[in-house]
Amino acid sequence: MPELPEVETVRRTLNQLVAGKRIERVTVSLPRIIQRPKAPDEFAALLVGRTIQSVERRGKFLRIMLDGLVLVSHLRMEGRYGVYDRKEPPELHTHVVFHFSDDTELRYKDVRQFGTMHLFDWGEELTLPPLNKLGMEPLDDAFTLQAFKKKLAKRTTKIKPLLLNQEYVVGLGNIYVDEALFTAGIHPERTADSIKPAEWARLHQAIIATLGRAVEAGGSSIKSYVNGQGEMGMFQHELLVYGRKNEPCSRCGQFIEKLVVGGRGTHICTSCQPVPRLSKAGKLSRK
Incomplete structure (x- = not known):
């Protein structure tokens, strides 16, 4: 999509x-x-x-x-x-x-x-479906770190499905959520309430930067996407993790892995995005 x-x-x-x-x-x-x-x-x-x-x-x-x-x-x-x-x-x-x-x-x-x-x-x-329940626009000035954290930070949902939910932040799908989480160094199975303030700041900037670069490149032509003039996007050549299973991570050289999170195929580097573990209180924390 x-x-x-x-x-x-x-x-x-x-x-x-x-x-x-x-x-x-x-x-x-x-x-x-x-x-x-x-x-x-x-x-x-x-x-x-x-x-x-x-x-x-x-x-x-x-x-x-x-x-x-x-x-x-x-x-x-x-x-x-x-x-x-x-x-x-x-x-x-x-x-x-x-x-x-x-x-x-x-x-x-x-x-x-x-x-x-x-x-x-x-x-x-x-004021009516399908637009009336849409969330924040990540490329708008109103998408501040404070507004982003206020909307998501206290939730116990895993961060990837939360970012895919269009009622919170609009426009993010499988490709750009994987890319933003990798850039921010956050494992997609971390719960939102386990993410630290510095990590929220990194994720906020990663979303804006990743989407901004993708727009400038005309999007990603993974399957059949072309723009209104029939031209392919070029950002697929800049993807860091999405679609790169078993390829070396550009940061650390470890092979990219693919798992399923919230029913969606998900690409990660387990070295750059540490696997969450349960704290003594039973909550997910950063390893």
Whole structure:
């Protein structure tokens, strides 16, 4: 699933490609992608004549801002957008097409068919699902160390599944949680309440730095991800632990291991990220 850097890269490229374009009609060939309103015909009719003002992002969701309406789109596993000349034949698995007045089209392709689209009035999208319960944006100024610790530090949940929970911090998925925890030297099975103040500071900075570098590199193309112009990301070449099982750690040379934490495949260096052990009080502590 695309994470924050990939969705942000899609947002930036789409903003360049479709802002200012007027929708003449909309074609929906896979109705279940349209979640609100439920009727695809109503969805299409509401968009006719609207002009795209900008493309924004909230967590892993795109917010396509039109005059009076907001289209909230989640790419899920393999959804992708692309802008094409109207004369180009659509590719297989193209499920939604926005036909513009300048003879171009914004096409949504989704091999796995898990993507979703919701349509709202302006401002309404932030008060209703799926955006209303999302947590802090890690690249916003409001994502301070104090706010981060206040949200997570007292919880007894393991730190990796906690960071993956979009109600606390948005945009983090398997790739960037593994990378940030490695950079901060924290084992993914540590509970949040066992993490020391200096470690919280390292983790906070690791999240910001890792995501920032990934955005600048255009995201990570691990499987099928490309941006709105069909270009691959390049951050997969900079990954320190994710996908590097049995390769030497760049810091200490010990082989990267893969385990399962919270049901998710997880890459770690057990030398740089010490395995947690139980203290005399029965709580997890740093080894």
